[in-house]
Amino acid sequence: MRGAFVDQGGLFSYIAPEARVPANHPLRKIRELVRGVLGELNRSLGRLYASEGRPSIPPEQLLSALLLQVFYGIRSERQLMEQLNYNLMYRWFVGLSPDDPVWDPTTFTKNRDRLQNGEVFAKFMTKLLNHPQVKPLLSDEHFSVDGTLIEAWASHKSFRPKDGSGDEDGGANFHGQQRKNDTHASTSDPDSRLYRKAAGREAKLCYMGHATMENRHGLAVAGTVTFATGTAERRASEIMLKAKAKKAGRRITVGEDKAYDTADHVANLRALNVTPHVVQNDSITATGKRRQSAIDGRTTRHKGYGLSQSCRAMIECIFGWGKQHGTVRKTTHRGITKVTTDFMLNLIAYNLIRIPKLLTAQPTALTTSRSRPTSSKTKRQKKRYSPRSSADARSTACGSAEQSAGHRQALKESKSPQASLLRRH
Numbered sequence: 001m002r003g004a005f006v007d008q009g010g011l012f013s014y015i016a017p018e019a020r021v022p023a024n025h026p027l028r029k030i031r032e033l034v035r036g037v038l039g040e041l042n043r044s045l046g047r048l049y050a051s052e053g054r055p056s057i058p059p060e061q062l063l064s065a066l067l068l069q070v071f072y073g074i075r076s077e078r079q080l081m082e083q084l085n086y087n088l089m090y091r092w093f094v095g096l097s098p099d100d101p102v103w104d105p106t107t108f109t110k111n112r113d114r115l116q117n118g119e120v121f122a123k124f125m126t127k128l129l130n131h132p133q134v135k136p137l138l139s140d141e142h143f144s145v146d147g148t149l150i151e152a153w154a155s156h157k158s159f160r161p162k163d164g165s166g167d168e169d170g171g172a173n174f175h176g177q178q179r180k181n182d183t184h185a186s187t188s189d190p191d192s193r194l195y196r197k198a199a200g201r202e203a204k205l206c207y208m209g210h211a212t213m214e215n216r217h218g219l220a221v222a223g224t225v226t227f228a229t230g231t232a233e234r235r236a237s238e239i240m241l242k243a244k245a246k247k248a249g250r251r252i253t254v255g256e257d258k259a260y261d262t263a264d265h266v267a268n269l270r271a272l273n274v275t276p277h278v279v280q281n282d283s284i285t286a287t288g289k290r291r292q293s294a295i296d297g298r299t300t301r302h303k304g305y306g307l308s309q310s311c312r313a314m315i316e317c318i319f320g321w322g323k324q325h326g327t328v329r330k331t332t333h334r335g336i337t338k339v340t341t342d343f344m345l346n347l348i349a350y351n352l353i354r355i356p357k358l359l360t361a362q363p364t365a366l367t368t369s370r371s372r373p374t375s376s377k378t379k380r381q382k383k384r385y386s387p388r389s390s391a392d393a394r395s396t397a398c399g400s401a402e403q404s405a406g407h408r409q410a411l412k413e414s415k416s417p418q419a420s421l422l423r424r425h
Contacts, residue, residue, distance in 0.1 A: 017092035027071075029356035031093055033134075034064060037127045041120065048118045057103050062111055063124070064094045070326045070349040078105040116337055121344040128351060129221060137358055139216035140248050142304075144255040144312040145240065146213075147233040148319040150225065150339060151330040152192035152205040159186050159194060159205060189334040195228035207336065209328065209343045210236040211318055212244065215255070215307075217358055218314035220347040225340040234265040238272065245273045253277055255308035266294040275299070277308035321353075322346040 021028065038045075038060045045059045065080060068090055074080045084090045085102045096102070115121065128134060162185050179194065186192050192205040210233065212222035222240045226232040237260060245252050251273050258281035260266075269276040280293040280300070299305055322328035326346040331339050 013098065017088045017098060021089055021092055025089075026353070026356060027089070027093055029359070030071075030352045033128065033131065033352060033355065034067065036131065037124055038063065040127050041123060044118065044120065044123055048114050048120075057107055057111070058095075059111070059115065059120070061094050061096070062108065062115070063120070065090075066108070066345055067349055067352070068093060070346055071353070073325050073327065076105075076332065077108045081105050112338065112341065116341050121341055121348065125221075125223075125344060125348055125351075128348065129219075133359055134219075134355055137217050137355070137362070138219060138221065139214040140244075140252075141250070142215040142253050142255075142308065142311070143221070143241070143244060144213045144215055144308070144315045145210065145237045145260075146257060146312070146315045146319070147208050147210045147236065148323075148328070149195065149197060149204070149228065150207040150209050150328055150343065152186070152189050152207060152339075153330070153332055153334055154186045154188035154192050154205045156205070158188040159184050191227065191334070191336040191339075193228040207331070207339050208232045208236075209319075210240065211315060211347060212237075212240045213315045213318060215311040215314075217354070218311075218317065219351050219354060220318050223344055223347045225336060225343050227336070234260055234262065238265070238268050241269065241274050242272050251275060253304060253308055255312035257312070258283075261293055261295060263294045275304075277305045277312075279309065318347070318350055321350050326350070 048059070049056060065084060068074070068084075069077070069080045074083065081102050081104070084094065084096070088098065091098065091100070129138060159179060161183060163183075181193050184194070186205055189205070192207060194203050195206050195208070196203040206228050207225050208228040209225050210223060211220050213219065214221050222244070224236055224240065226236050237254070237256065241252070241254055253275040254269065255277045256279070258279040260276075261278045261281035266276045266278060276295065277299065278295050280295050282291050282293045284290055319328070322343075326349060327342060328346050331342055333339050333342055
């Protein structure tokens, strides 16, 4: 029997949004982590608001909505509010009931400065990494650092002379002109810089984002945004690694690409109690001369150097996810402070997507490794070829075999974490 088509549904629903979200949906574990971190930030968030007056929109809901925007690559806050209005799963994640009205998109504009001044995003990252379930996943001794370009929300026409000369056509025709950051600046986003990634590539107005990754499971542990200059990557690396070395209280290692292979940077890292596992840049220059690398055999002969270079490739997955699924490829914000906030939000979102998978796979990996039978011959070989000293053992960059297996699994999953973890709705 054919069912009757009724164009208008019921006016009331007796099913809670909690019951509509599948039990195995990845957002469930992410929501649990987010709620735990926001609970620890309650006192910090309370200091950002007055003790009396009209109640504001809870900052916990604003932060949850911003995370949704990064998870699903929503282009703007206006589109985010449109989808939050009719998507019950979004409402469930943010903490809105089906009947609650959504707020105006300009609410994010007015409250973003408040959250930035309170360093909420940096505190959120710290609390997430110190979570009791997350902290055992991290390495506090072996790291990787790299940078990426973030295209600014400004056009080439806005890049005009600072003294106002040669501006008759409004910057429409700049062909044949010599434009430099010393003499020119963008009128739309003065903090952006004209930068070319490599010889033969086009120059763009952009910022430079930097991330520090721990080598055990490839999670982002620090990040910052700087002006796009030739030395920005090395200076940002030294600042981030100085804090990590001070926190560890012992020598740490860092894997970096050949752009970091300069004598001053390597010397600065060693002065900070950091062992630089930097790719040797001894290529042939345009004049036919070979570059002199600051890294010699004293560093490359150790096994840890090769392991650091192997683990270092995982950091590209962080930038790749942020540009393909997040909001890092071309920022919609202007000013280095707001771009930094958006970059940190993408790092937090990447960690939140990776952590539930790691927590699920961690007990299985440990059980498998413990239950694996070991012959007496294998035991004798392990005893015979054990590291001769604790210094040799510390030179290993990725830890034990279990951690290396977890790293390989993380590399496989991170090729398309959005497709495997979050279904687009």
